Amino acid sequence: MEKSMEKLAALNNTRVSAIVDEYVRLCKPKSVVVVDDSPEDAQLLRDKALETGEEHVLPMRGHTYHFDGPQDQARDKAHTKLLISKPIDFGFETATLDRKTGVDEIMGLLDGIMAGKDMYVRFCCLGPTHSPFSILALQITDSAYVAHSEDLLYRRGYEAFKTAKNPDDFFVFIHSAGELEQNVTKNVDQRRIYVDLEENRVFSINNQYAGNSIGLKKLAFRLAIARAHREGWLAEHMFLMGVHGKDGRVTYFSGAYPSACGKTSTAMIPGQSIVGDDIIYARVFDRKLRAVNVERGIFGIIENVNAQDDPEIFKVLTHEGECIFSNVLINEDGTPIWLGSGLEDKARCGKHYLGTWTPDLKTADGKPVPVSHKNARYTIGLEALDNKDPALHDPNGVALSAMVYGGRDSDTSVPIAEALSWTHGVLLGACIESETTAATLGQEGVRKHNPYANLDFMPLPLAKYVADHIALQDELDETPKVFVTNYFLRDANGKFLNHKLDKKVWMLWAEERVHGDVDAIDTPIGRIPRYEDLKRLFKSALDKDYTRDEYDAQFTIRTQAYRDKWNRMDAIFKNHDMPAAFSRELQAQIDRLAE
Numbered sequence: 001m002e003k004s005m006e007k008l009a010a011l012n013n014t015r016v017s018a019i020v021d022e023y024v025r026l027c028k029p030k031s032v033v034v035v036d037d038s039p040e041d042a043q044l045l046r047d048k049a050l051e052t053g054e055e056h057v058l059p060m061r062g063h064t065y066h067f068d069g070p071q072d073q074a075r076d077k078a079h080t081k082l083l084i085s086k087p088i089d090f091g092f093e094t095a096t097l098d099r100k101t102g103v104d105e106i107m108g109l110l111d112g113i114m115a116g117k118d119m120y121v122r123f124c125c126l127g128p129t130h131s132p133f134s135i136l137a138l139q140i141t142d143s144a145y146v147a148h149s150e151d152l153l154y155r156r157g158y159e160a161f162k163t164a165k166n167p168d169d170f171f172v173f174i175h176s177a178g179e180l181e182q183n184v185t186k187n188v189d190q191r192r193i194y195v196d197l198e199e200n201r202v203f204s205i206n207n208q209y210a211g212n213s214i215g216l217k218k219l220a221f222r223l224a225i226a227r228a229h230r231e232g233w234l235a236e237h238m239f240l241m242g243v244h245g246k247d248g249r250v251t252y253f254s255g256a257y258p259s260a261c262g263k264t265s266t267a268m269i270p271g272q273s274i275v276g277d278d279i280i281y282a283r284v285f286d287r288k289l290r291a292v293n294v295e296r297g298i299f300g301i302i303e304n305v306n307a308q309d310d311p312e313i314f315k316v317l318t319h320e321g322e323c324i325f326s327n328v329l330i331n332e333d334g335t336p337i338w339l340g341s342g343l344e345d346k347a348r349c350g351k352h353y354l355g356t357w358t359p360d361l362k363t364a365d366g367k368p369v370p371v372s373h374k375n376a377r378y379t380i381g382l383e384a385l386d387n388k389d390p391a392l393h394d395p396n397g398v399a400l401s402a403m404v405y406g407g408r409d410s411d412t413s414v415p416i417a418e419a420l421s422w423t424h425g426v427l428l429g430a431c432i433e434s435e436t437t438a439a440t441l442g443q444e445g446v447r448k449h450n451p452y453a454n455l456d457f458m459p460l461p462l463a464k465y466v467a468d469h470i471a472l473q474d475e476l477d478e479t480p481k482v483f484v485t486n487y488f489l490r491d492a493n494g495k496f497l498n499h500k501l502d503k504k505v506w507m508l509w510a511e512e513r514v515h516g517d518v519d520a521i522d523t524p525i526g527r528i529p530r531y532e533d534l535k536r537l538f539k540s541a542l543d544k545d546y547t548r549d550e551y552d553a554q555f556t557i558r559t560q561a562y563r564d565k566w567n568r569m570d571a572i573f574k575n576h577d578m579p580a581a582f583s584r585e586l587q588a589q590i591d592r593l594a595e
């Protein structure tokens with residue numbers, strides 16, 4: 001405790017001290033652990049997570065596992081609310097709450113919430129440290145699992161707080177898992193995630209699932225989007241990767257996909273290099289757009305990570321090194337097993353987020369209980385990956401040449417198309433539709449509009465966000481090329497028209513388009529690849545003979561389905577006061593299809 005107070009004093013930051021003091025008084029922890037950037041403190045967090053029982057060791061060195069409760073397996077959209085002082089028309093459904101009401105409620109719930117527990121106070125940096133992109137963040141939590149996960153996922157920022165130019169400027173996250181029963185949050189009915197944009201702080205209580213609990217992930221992301229809007233830069237739900245073209249050429253792409261729609265697997269395409277898989281900040285320098293990964297690790301969906309489809313990540317998950325498994329089966333021999341791992345037939349009996357698992361365990365309606373939750377995850381550092389990009393920590397980021405938007409669309413969109421212009425790209429991003437997945441609580445497989453894959457996190461009216469994107473072109477010598485992908489197109493019998501690895505060809509084609517190496521075919525919905533270019537790329541990238549029939553099935557423009565889609569978009573947007581350039585682009589899209 002004394003050492004912790006010394007560390008706090010050494011920061012010489014009155015705002016930090018006042019905040020810590022406020023929440024110590026309110027939450028009443030048994031002690032306070034202030035975490036600095038030292039390897040000893042990182043080890044302390046790992047030890048604490050084991051000591052509290054939030055994590056458990058596995059036979060493989062560096063591996064641990066954690067379980068969230070049965071009702072805490074995904075982001076809780078309904079209970080994640082923006083606190084607002086006066087009504088705002090967001091232009092889409094968003095959960096809000098009167099700010100004063102929300103703060104009062106939270107302060108009441110926080111009273112004594114950490115009784116008998118340690119409070120961890122940790123300092124992180126969103127984006128690389130010592131970078132024009134950096135945003136400092138203070139996390140207060142009573143969960144060693146949260147503090148440990150953040151160590152894998154974010155850059156340590158204690159020293160950066162010491163040298164901050166503006167020491168009052170940082171995001172604040174207050175988290176408590178609340179009362180625990182067998183290490184699982186008991187009062188899930190009192191789960192609250194309140195985003196206070198005015199104070200750049202987020203309260204998150206009575207939850208453990210990392211998408212709800214880890215302040216620096218989607219909670220910080222909401223604050224960052226609002227800040228980016230105020231300051232004239234972008235915060236996006238995007239991967240960041242180097243696409244490797246001919247003669248050693250590396251071209252950086254970012255891409256937005258709703259959760260569980262192939263974002264991580266795109267960033268992990270064999271032969272390419274990953275900078276990040278979830279969130280980027282992008283800024284203009286010298287009339288060029290540059291981007292960084294906000295994070296330094298992956299909190300990824302584990303389903304279908306196996307030796308064939310995802311060899312790089314599978315290697316990390318099956319070798320020594322730091323890794324937290326969450327909500328997978330821990331087999332009786334200590335092997336983690338998950339859906340689509342290729343290891344399921346080894347599952348005998350073991351520990352599961354629902355208790356003891358056996359092959360004959362059934363759900364209430366008599367169905368076999370799968371070995372893992374569909375949203376079960378792994379937490380690793382990007383440093384562990386062989387395919388990490390050398391620019392991972394570059395404080396100046398990478399020059400962004402292309403942006404990709406994708407959704408889970410079984411019946412309309414072609415596998416890849418290039419936007420006709422920057423504004424057309426802004427339109428296509430705004431009109432992502434995707435079938436819902438297990439990454440959020442609620443029904444799966446329902447087609448939903450998810451602009452920029454960002455709807456769940458949008459802290460400002462969509463029209464303002466769109467206007468920022470359109471305006472970007474005036475600040476750039478050259479705008480990134482925009483592409484839309486769809487990995488989920490099916491034929492009339494419901495069979496997928498593409499293999500998982502085909503996305504490699506789409507990215508390599510897009511890379512050639514960025515450099516003007518190949519021509520494309522103009523269609524009403526955008527530019528699509530020529531058969532001969534794809535045939536060449538399928539052969540060179542995947543050693544596959546791509547047939548004309550496959551091309552026709554995949555790239556025939558499903559005109560009626562597209563017209564239906566754009567009519568749906570028209571119905572959504574005609575009720576909103578969108579920027580004129582956006583409305584013109586939307587009308588032009590509808591007219592081209594009608595013609």
Ligand code: SPV
Pocket residue numbers: 074075210211212217218258259260278299439
């Ligand atoms: C997502 O769902 O988009 C994720 C995981 O990246 S979560 O942390 O739950 O947001």
Ligand code: MN
Pocket residue numbers: 237259278
């Ligand atoms: Mn995400």
